[in-house]
Amino acid sequence: MTVAEDLIRTLGPDRVLTSDEARAARRHDYWMVSNLRDRQGRGAPMPACVVRPASVADVQATVRACVATGTPLIPFGQGSGVVGGVIAGSEAVLLDLGALNRVRSIDPVNLTASFDAGLNGLAAEEAVAAQGLTTGHWPQSIALSTVGGWIATRASGQFSTAYGNIEDIVYSVEAVLPSGELVVLGRGPRAAAGPDLRHIMLGSEGTLGVITGVTLSLRRKAEAQAVTAFAAQTMQQGFDFQREIVQTGWRPPVMRQYDVRESGRLHADAKDCTVIMVHEGPASLVAAETAAVTALAARMGLEPLPGTIVQHWLGHRNHVPGWDQILERGIVADTVEVSAPWDRIGAVYDAATASVAEIPGCLAASAHSSHVYRSGLNLYFTFAIRPDAEGDMEGAYFESWQRIMAATAAAGGSLSHHHGIGRVRRGWMETELGATGVTLLQTLKSALDPAGVMNPGVLVPDRAEGGAR
């Protein structure tokens, strides 16, 4: 009996999809390379079957069946990941959590809301918005991703500088472990009760269990919102400005800085770098913050720009071109996000953009920053390369990645800010964690998933690849 037949018997035929259409639609996530390979006729195979659990018990049964048979199990939200975290194998069971999509509860007193993990992110936001609340978590993929996926990938939202990344917003996580047991991690507003086990699931990318439910800590919608925008003559001037803002104790939810190449996306006549901010909170706080950053900009020599630039960004911020539009023009492109301390971020920017620009056929190598911390910030690179021959496309793609990773590593930054590891960064995990850090991650993986069935090939380097004791 195949695993699919076994699962049909256990879960019923409605929950197990075996049609070519259902399996073909879920072969991979939104990693550019998977789309490129599809176009080149060497795409990922279809999974053995697609399971659409209707309950947590269905998830448990699926996990147990896969462990018992040594079958790879690949959790799947809405497939908006961009680092190859989902690529089906022909033996694999693909676990599509899309039918686990209820809003479980919304608590306006404690500002918490509980969701099934498979719920669409925008649907979750709209449910709490109806009560005057917000999750405060606005990834660009909000309409294309799930709340469980936010946990699995350690997502960041566009308002993170004040509202935090997903690890700062999550209250508790419900997950099915590879043992088949259900666990709820996180109790109370804060605990000192051993290691915070929520962090085993945060960033686990399907390799350590299946997230089935999420409770987030919400916010009331802010009383006031204001926007500011400024032109900086150099990236370094903009970085210095942003550093001064957060290190003096202001925390605009949105702080973004575009290099001169990307500033054109915001306003057609951009001749400089552009810094934009969204300020939110009580009206008097927003007034004080807006006045303070405006005064600081004047003191530091940045020019004010019209707020319409920021309003334009707010209105269009989640629009991105599809890979097919790019690939059909013979171009490979991607975004790569890293983080680094303040005194090294300029070097990362300069080295990475200059290095990618040297790749033959390079059409674009640019960056903006979008998440700010007391100790540094992120950079979000965009590259586009049109190689001479179609056969060189994948090589040009990985060469671009290699150069951005190398420039970041040389400056001591983190190689992944918020897209995760998946397959595209797995080879750099030893650079990121060190050999002992990789061993520690492998130890965690082996202890929780001794059968090695949970999303194999993703995140955790194989022992033979390095980091072994």
Place this chain on the structure above:
Amino acid sequence: MTVAEDLIRTLGPDRVLTSDEARAARRHDYWMVSNLRDRQGRGAPMPACVVRPASVADVQATVRACVATGTPLIPFGQGSGVVGGVIAGSEAVLLDLGALNRVRSIDPVNLTASFDAGLNGLAAEEAVAAQGLTTGHWPQSIALSTVGGWIATRASGQFSTAYGNIEDIVYSVEAVLPSGELVVLGRGPRAAAGPDLRHIMLGSEGTLGVITGVTLSLRRKAEAQAVTAFAAQTMQQGFDFQREIVQTGWRPPVMRQYDVRESGRLHADAKDCTVIMVHEGPASLVAAETAAVTALAARMGLEPLPGTIVQHWLGHRNHVPGWDQILERGIVADTVEVSAPWDRIGAVYDAATASVAEIPGCLAASAHSSHVYRSGLNLYFTFAIRPDAEGDMEGAYFESWQRIMAATAAAGGSLSHHHGIGRVRRGWMETELGATGVTLLQTLKSALDPAGVMNPGVLVPDRAEGGAR
């Protein structure tokens, strides 16, 4: 050859203390029960020896020697823990990190500072204060604890409501794993590179490795500070006031609410509950926040109190009576900190104080709150019992704990806000984490420390005690 002899040969005689004086001084931490047992002539035994490593390599050698011989290894900072996280066994090696006490570096651009784990907390703060910076972390024990201890126990500081708990302040953690390998966890201002492995050490209480170095993310000293104080007629009125403050988007670093019994500590003529706050940040933010909370207090019916109350607290906040002063009067006493959601915190307060008050000989059962979150807050209970007979002292002590834990558990709160688990709370770990959560913690422990030598008896329930598969 004994372990002590082995370690003397490896590390040299200067690093291994075998005198009765050295061993007796480090038999336990500041758990009241250990002090009580000392007075009753049934105190903890001396460890086999005390190792005072002068380098990370010394720590690695000690860990390896203990693992090789199956010898219990007990990391020790300055012994200010209050939950029994350190109790020596006569076979054990006590690893006193006090000689690893350098300030490694201070970086005023990136606002980071690196310390040896054994450095005293106040010394660390003073080192960064000399450059106009602060860690923002002010546990009551700051002068009695180490920066490594802050990580090991998941500590909270008095300014946590704006500045976060230690997990929000830590940038990276250096630790020796039970394998003897050195690892540095945390790279860059933020990463999405798998589970955040810093959290394996945060709260590990010596059971998963030895923390040897810590890098914290600092703050500049605030431009302005202001204080406010208000009288609330009931605890619930105060909770509602605090909730409104943080849920409307204000974040005073210090927010504390004392019940009427504890208000007398702050001002002699207290007839009501007292809420005190410290506001810090840019001057215009502090002005806006102070005005907002004052207006809110008036609207919600709280009476303003003089700021001198808060200044008195600031000046005396770390003064606590010693256990001996209490025990010699035949009294057992302790503080117990928990957290709960807003809508249940009043029930926790009422149930726990009422239940403890019923214990024969109860002299005091009171509480204040001191750490506030969007979704709830903590309570910090104080109890004092004078049983009829000395032989009943330990029983009265554990009965008080039992009642506070039960009241918190019934309300769905977390049983430990920031003191940790140690021995006193270990029996409640299944209530806190659930059976599967305990299994997960045991799995982590077994995977990292298969020899079981790292601080046995602390934090992690034995498999036989529950949570076993």
